[in-house]
Amino acid sequence: MNKTVWIVLAVVAVIVVSVFSGYNNLVGMSENVNGKWSQIENQLQRRADLIPNLVNTVKGYAGHEQQAIQAVADARAKLGGAQGPVAKAQANSELSSALSRLLVISENYPNLKADKNFRALMDELAGTENRLAVARKDYNESVQGYNTSIRSLPTSIIAGPMGFGPKEYFKADEGAKQVPQVKF
Structure with a gap:
């Protein structure tokens, strides 16, 4: 065989290895x-x-605050049915707002604030909120890396034809940037 055939085979081999490597990298990033x-x-x-x-504990002390309690229950149900990052972010924002109103109401009940179960639930909820913030940050960082990769050369050449599209970021909706209004 002459030199030209070896050069062509080497170029083809490099291209094949690059495609497989790029594909496998995208699969790993997508799974991440x-x-x-x-x-x-x-x-x-x-x-x-x-x-x-938490709602049941508040109900025991503030049964007549039914509207705030119902808002939390409705927002929780909406979050349970939300699909995808955008819908989940919006439902999460509504639930956060409803919870904020419920917690403001709890300020009017000193016995409730002193209740051991209520305090334990509040501590658990605060810990969960912190873990949720970290999980959202980690998710958005992985989406950023993935989206950057599928838009960068040479990976972008194989990303589209192999079915790798951009992923959505977890974004808070516009209302999450405002302090919730509590009305009695």
């Missing part, structure tokens, strides 16, 4: 994004599981 999203869902579920206990 999916794993990070699962952690957000895990923390959202933990939060949703704590809320009925």
Whole structure:
């Protein structure tokens, strides 16, 4: 064989190895994004599981605050049915707002604030909120790395034809930037 054939074979081999390597890298990055999203869902579920206990504790002390209690229950149900990062972020924001109103109401009940169960639930909820913030940050960082990779050369050449599209960031909706208004 002459030199030209060897050069062509070497170029083809490099291209094939690059395509396989790029594909495998994208698969790994996509799975990383999916794993990070699962952690957000895990923390959202933990939060949703704590809320009925918190609501029942508040109900015992503030039964006539039914509107705030119902708002929390409705927001929790909406979060449970939300699909995808955008819908989950919006439902999460609504739940956070409803919880804020409920916690403001709890300020009017000193016996409730002193209740051991209420304090324990509040500590659990605060810990969950912190873990949720970390999970959202980790998810968005992995989405940023993945999206950067699929838009960069030479990976972008194989990303589209192989079905790798951009992933959505977990974004808070516009209302989350404002302090919730509590009206009695």
